[in-house]
Each structure stands twice: as structure tokens, then as C-alpha cells.
Amino acid sequence: MAPALEYPLSLMAMGVLVLFSGFFSASEAALFVLSRQDRLAFVAGSRSQRMAARLLANPDRLLTAILFWNLVTNLVYFAIASILGLQLQTQHSSTEAGVFSLGSLLTIITLGEMVPKNVAVLVPRAVAPLVAIPLAALVKLVDPALPLFQGWNLLSRRLLWPQFEAEAYLQTEDLERAVQLSSSDAAVVDQEDTVLRNVLSLSSLRVDELMRPRRHLHVYQPPVHRDDLAGRVPPSGYLLVSEPDSDEVAAGLPLSGLSNLPEKRLELLADEVIYVPWCASVANALDEMRSRDRQVAAVINEFGETIGVVTYYDIIETVFTTRSSRSQRLFKRQPIRQVDAECWQVGGMTRLRRLARYFNVTLPETRSVTVAGVIAELLQRLPQSGDFCDWGPFHLVVVDVPELGDLRIDLTLREVEEETP
Numbered sequence: 001m002a003p004a005l006e007y008p009l010s011l012m013a014m015g016v017l018v019l020f021s022g023f024f025s026a027s028e029a030a031l032f033v034l035s036r037q038d039r040l041a042f043v044a045g046s047r048s049q050r051m052a053a054r055l056l057a058n059p060d061r062l063l064t065a066i067l068f069w070n071l072v073t074n075l076v077y078f079a080i081a082s083i084l085g086l087q088l089q090t091q092h093s094s095t096e097a098g099v100f101s102l103g104s105l106l107t108i109i110t111l112g113e114m115v116p117k118n119v120a121v122l123v124p125r126a127v128a129p130l131v132a133i134p135l136a137a138l139v140k141l142v143d144p145a146l147p148l149f150q151g152w153n154l155l156s157r158r159l160l161w162p163q164f165e166a167e168a169y170l171q172t173e174d175l176e177r178a179v180q181l182s183s184s185d186a187a188v189v190d191q192e193d194t195v196l197r198n199v200l201s202l203s204s205l206r207v208d209e210l211m212r213p214r215r216h217l218h219v220y221q222p223p224v225h226r227d228d229l230a231g232r233v234p235p236s237g238y239l240l241v242s243e244p245d246s247d248e249v250a251a252g253l254p255l256s257g258l259s260n261l262p263e264k265r266l267e268l269l270a271d272e273v274i275y276v277p278w279c280a281s282v283a284n285a286l287d288e289m290r291s292r293d294r295q296v297a298a299v300i301n302e303f304g305e306t307i308g309v310v311t312y313y314d315i316i317e318t319v320f321t322t323r324s325s326r327s328q329r330l331f332k333r334q335p336i337r338q339v340d341a342e343c344w345q346v347g348g349m350t351r352l353r354r355l356a357r358y359f360n361v362t363l364p365e366t367r368s369v370t371v372a373g374v375i376a377e378l379l380q381r382l383p384q385s386g387d388f389c390d391w392g393p394f395h396l397v398v399v400d401v402p403e404l405g406d407l408r409i410d411l412t413l414r415e416v417e418e419e420t421p
Contacts, residue, residue, distance in 0.1 A: 010084050014104070017077040021112030024070040027135050028063070030120035030127035031056060036293075038125055040253070044268040048129035051136050064149055065139040077108055198319045202283040209351050209369045210282055210318060211299045211308030212236055219249055222267040237313050238296055241267040248306050249273055252296030254313070273298045278307060286315050339410070345399075348372030348383075348407025359413070364392045371396070372407045383407060390414060 031052060034042075039056055042049035055062045081104040089097035120127045218234040219242045234240070239253040251270035255261075262269075273296045276285045285297045295312040335350040336358050346355070350371045356363050368374045375396060376382060378389045388397040393413055400408035 010080055014077055014080055017073050018108060018112045020073045021070060021108060022116035024066050025113050026116035026120040026127055027131040028066045029117040030124040033121050033124045034128060040269045044262055048132045052128045052132035055132060055136060062139060064146060065142040068142055069138055195319060203281050205282045207276055207280050207282055207285050207299050207310050208278040210314060211310045213308045214306055219247060224266040225264050226261050236311055238311055239266060241270050249298045249309055254295055275300055282315060285310055342412055344411045346371055346409050346411050348409060361393050371409055
């Protein structure tokens with residue numbers, strides 16, 4: 001027989017447990033719905049905002065603690081509700097016991113789950129700091145039991161899905177077929193096909209072909225204040241911060257997604273950059289960015305020196321732009337422009353891949369990836385205005401060498417005699 005409980009005290013306990021359940025539900029919704037920009041702003045915010053950012057640094061630990069405490073709260077709530085329901089059934093009638101049980105269930109669902117989550121999703125920036133400090137204390141209480149929960153999770157996966165394996169990678173043909181079946185509109189199919197080809201090209205495109213060269217970067221020495229930007233967003237779209245004792249790029253902050261900036265210490269909002277070798281593919285760099293939640297990759301050469309950066313925005317532009325190029329991004333200029341019937345003007349940063357595709361020719365093998373690199377390789381020195389050389393089917397003449405700009409080169413096609421065996 002169930003132990004007797006006093007109704008007023010039991011109802012008060014159930015009310016407190018509903019509040020606790022609502023607290024955990026609101027905490028989960030508010031913290032995990034925060035955008036990346038919100039989390040960045042919290043890093044340099046108030047004490048409670050910084051606490052929320054620290055909790056989100058380990059989302060698995062946070063979610064496990066929230067679910068644990070919410071489960072304990074609901075179990076105690078339903079235990080009290082069950083005892084009261086049995087007492088009502090014994091002392092009064094089954095109808096009253098049924099109404100009470102249904103009311104208890106609807107109360108915990110409405111006030112302990114739905115309403116708190118809806119409010120938290122609507123105003124997460126206001127709710128997250130309010131719950132951060134008490135939630136941090138509760139998370140610490142669960143820390144000793146976390147290894148047990150993780151072990152049980154692993155064991156359950158092994159027992160229930162022992163043969164579970166990750167799906168194989170999609171093949172190129174599968175992606176192309178999916179694009180063809182996705183729409184009957186020829187224009188849409190053509191756009192989707194272009195995006196698909198750009199995505200696939202990331203695996204063969206090297207980061208040094210896409211990067212923004214070091215000499216074209218605006219890098220700020222910490223501490224960085226809003227006045228240092230002079231009201232302008234850097235051309236890259238990112239605030240690049242150097243190390244305190246050098247000019248090497250150490251951190252980056254996307255500015256286009258922020259509605260407001262603090263007056264002081266902007267470098268506290270920036271994330272550390274990742275480092276990739278010059279020969280790495282853009283696909284590998286993007287995978288590294290996503291796995292580590294970073295948006296800027298510093299490209300280093302074989303000597304460990306930073307020679308440029310690749311940003312998340314640059315990669316996205318490459319995927320969704322029909323003919324993306326560094327010349328357009330940096331200098332607002334077409335990489336290849338026809339001057340007359342037999343002459344074209346190209347930028348020094350124009351990739352050799354683009355050149356071969358534009359003229360539909362096979363180019364000689366070279367270690368360089370740009371037109372400027374080929375000219376420097378042939379001349380064995382830095383190009384100067386008036387230099388010329390022949391390379392493959394092209395005659396190249398340097399017409400302008402800006403100090404920090406893109407070389408301007410006149411290109412004409414020449415007849416190449418075929419070698420006789």
C-alpha cells in the first residue's frame with residue numbers, strides 16, 4: 001500500500017518540480033539554439049554570458065547533465081503524482097484519481113516542457129545568461145558520473161547495433177543523377193550542376209590557388225578596438241588579428257554576420273586560425289574548418305611561414321559563383337579580358353587551370369599555379385615591367401607591376417611547332 005502524503009505539501013513539491021523541469025527545458029533550448037555569432041559575443045560579455053559560452057564549449061557534457069537532471073526531476077514528480085493518485089482512488093473515487101493523474105501529466109508537459117522551450121527559443125540571448133550560472137553548478141555535480149554514462153552509451157550501441165557501419169561516400173555519378181532528378185527546369189538544373197561541379201573541384205583545388213596572399217591582408221596587432229577599423233570592413237570580410245609579438249595571423253573574426261561590435265578588445269571575440277600546408281586541397285581545409293568550428297585557415301609554406309589565408313567566405317563564393325577568381329575578389333577585375341582579336345590581358349594571380357580551360361589548351365608541366373608564378377619561374381627573378389617570355393602556346397609580356405596589386409600581363413597565342421619523332 002502506498003505511503004500517505006499530505007496533499008498541500010505534495011502539491012507544493014510537485015509545483016517546485018515543475019519549475020525545475022521548466023528550468024532544464026528552457027536551458028537546453030536557449031543554449032543550443034544560440035548562433036555562432038551569439039556565442040562569440042558571449043565570450044566577451046558579462047560573467048553569466050561568459051559562463052554560458054564555457055558550458056557550450058563542451059556540448060556533450062552539457063547535454064548529458066541537462067538530460068540527467070531533467071530525468072531525475074520528472075521521475076520524482078511522477079512518483080509523487082502516482083502516490084497521490086492511489087490515495088485519491090482509495091479515499092475518494094477512481095474518477096477523481098484519473099482526473100488528477102491526467103492534470104498532472106498535462107501540467108508537466110505544458111509548464112515543464114512546451115512553454116519554457118517556446119519562450120527560450122524566442123529570446124535565447126536573454127534566457128541563456130539567466131540559466132548559465134546555476135546550471136554550471138549542477139553540471140559539476142554530474143561530472144563524476146559522466147564516465148559511467150559514456151560507457152553505458154557505448155555499451156548500448158554495441159549491443160543494439162553491433163553491425164552498424166557508416167554509409168559509403170556518394171559517388172560522383174550519384175550526385176549528378178540526384179541533380180538531374182531534382183528539377184525539370186533546365187535553368188535550375190544547369191545552376192545545380194555548376195554548384196555540384198564546383199563542390200567536386202574543391203578536392204583538386206589547392207589552397208595556394210584560392211588563398212588571399214599575405215601582402216594583401218589587413219592584419220591588426222592586439223589589442224584591437226572598434227575605432228581601429230575606421231568604420232570599414234576589411235576586404236576579406238574578417239578581422240584578422242596577429243600574435244602579440246609578431247605579424248603572423250593568429251585569429252580571425254567574421255564581421256559581416258555581427259550586428260554590433262564592442263568598443264574595446266575585439267580580439268577576444270576572434271577564434272584561433274587553423275594552419276594548413278600550401279599543397280593541401282581546399283576540400284581538406286574546409287573539412288578541418290568544419291570539424292574545429294573555425295572560419296579562417298592560415299596557409300604556410302615548407303618553411304613554416306604564413307603566405308596567405310583561406311576564409312570560409314572565399315570557399316563558399318567558389319562553390320556558388322559560376323566563375324570565381326582571386327582577381328575579382330581582391331581587385332574587382334576580370335582575370336582574363338580580351339583586348340583585341342589577337343591579344344588578351346590577364347592578371348598575374350590568374351590560375352593556370354583557368355587559363356587552360358579558357359583557351360582549351362594543354363599547358364606544360366610546372367610547379368607554379370599562377371601566371372605570375374610561371375613568369376618568375378622562367379625569369380628566375382621577380383617580374384618587371386617590360387619583361388616577356390614564351391611559355392607553351394603563349395607569348396607573355398608584363399605591362400604593369402603595381403606595388404601591392406596584381407600583375408598585368410598581355411597574352412598572345414603563338415604557333416608551336418610540333419616535335420617530329
